[in-house]
Amino acid sequence: MNIEHIKKTDFEVAEQIELELKRQQETIELIASENCTSLAVMEACGSVLTNKYAEGKPHKRYYNGCEHIDVIEEICQKRACELFQMEHANVQPHSGAQANMAVFMATMKPGDRVLSMDLSNGGHLSHGSPVNFSGLYFDVKSYGINEYGEIDYEEVRKMAIEHKPRLIICGASNYSKIIDFKKFREIADEVGALLLADIAHIAGLVATGLHPSPAPYADFVTTTTHKSLRGPRGGIIMCKEEWAKEIDKAVFPGMQGGPLEHIIAGKAVALLEASKPEFKEYAAQIIKNAKALAQGLMDEGLDIVGGMTENHLMTLDLRKTGKTGKDMANVLELVGITANKNTVPNDPQSPFVTSGIRLGTPAVTTRGFKEEDMTEVAKIIAGAIYASDNEIALKNLRERSLKLCKKHPLYE
Ligand SMILES: *Cc1c(COP(=O)(O)O)cnc(C)c1O
Helix, strand or coil, X not given: CCCHHHHHHCHHHHHHHHHHXXXXXXXXXXXXXXXXXXXXXXXXXXXXXXXXXXXEECCEECCCCCHHHHHHHHHHHHHHHHHHCCCEEECCCCCHHHHHHHHHHHHCCCCCEEEEECHHHCCCHHHCCCCCHHHHHCEEEEECECXXXXXXXXXXXXXXXXXXXXXXXXXXXXXXXXXXXXXXXHHHHHHCCEEEEECCCCHHXXXXXXXXXXXXXXXXXXXXXXXXXXXXXXXXXXECHHHHHHHHHHHHHHHCCCCCHXXXXXXXXXXXXXXXXXXXXXXXXHHHHHHHHHHHHHHCCCEXXXXXCCCCEEEEECHHHCCCHHHHHHHHHHCCEECEEECXXXXXXXXXXXXEEEEECHHHHHHXXXXXXXXXXXXXXXXXXXXXXXHHHXXXXXXHHHHHHHHCCCCC
């Protein structure tokens, strides 16, 4: 990674970038929403495109000099539509949250009703949390997961019939089972609701056919580009042609100003990468690694919410160990593993403490971790949890995690 110019002009920032690179190289990244993007994607994001204002759409801009920007944005749109089999793509959302905001704005008036998954059950802030704009300006009803860690579709159906939402949202930030988009469509049709599938987490799996696609069923598909899809930090909205105008208007001038064309170029590069056979192998390995990690943890006597995972992530349920998610996420950091605390169903702890830890495999799979490495990761995690007060044991575990990092170098 070349930062020679920053080093010359800004020692303080350069130093932190170098330290962050070292941190990424020397820790096992299990935050389920993170990944390590390619150098090609990073080059696009660090390119001259950052200089350009391009408010509007390709060929309908408010600024001149957009001839190359237009081509890049059109390439990106085309690749998104092809990869996810959708009719229209707006690739301008700065983030996943803004992609969802734009769908809200395009489809509803303030006060209209939404049915979505509860945040503490695995949903996302932007799906109607009371502290988010989506919960402040819309009337939100939420469904959860049952004790098996699964969506109870009959429960969703009953709620939809009772509340008659204008929009139903499926897709989650922490859900380890396959989502039945067809069933959501049937429920939406039964009550005349629109359906938004937010595939932020599983986009890489959907793109490769390793998770069923919402394309035949959803009116709108939103995604982030930086999670399992392995692109730059950003969002995309896809929809049927009949909604294209409303969606585009909601993004600009609705809620954003100039699009980040350097990031859009990065998204285009990532979408091309995701269409290659190597990416399908990568996505398959993400799932194999998640299953190996879950199995390894269960073999060590730990519980996983809902048992075996069907995708790239899982929640470790710490209730029977008597430890909390907050404490154990900190202990894992001591042994060189990054993960985040998370609530479990019927969590006795507050959302700030929690009884769970969410673990995901997209980032380590990018580094080349295989099943046997995940078994070792499971042993390190279990060791850290069981010996969380034993400094010497934790030190030894740190050595073992560093060894795995050295075995699979990153950006070297
Ligand atoms: C991560 C995520 C988002 C939001 O992404 P940001 O880019 O952080 O705004 C939206 N929806 C779901 C389901 C997510 O997991």
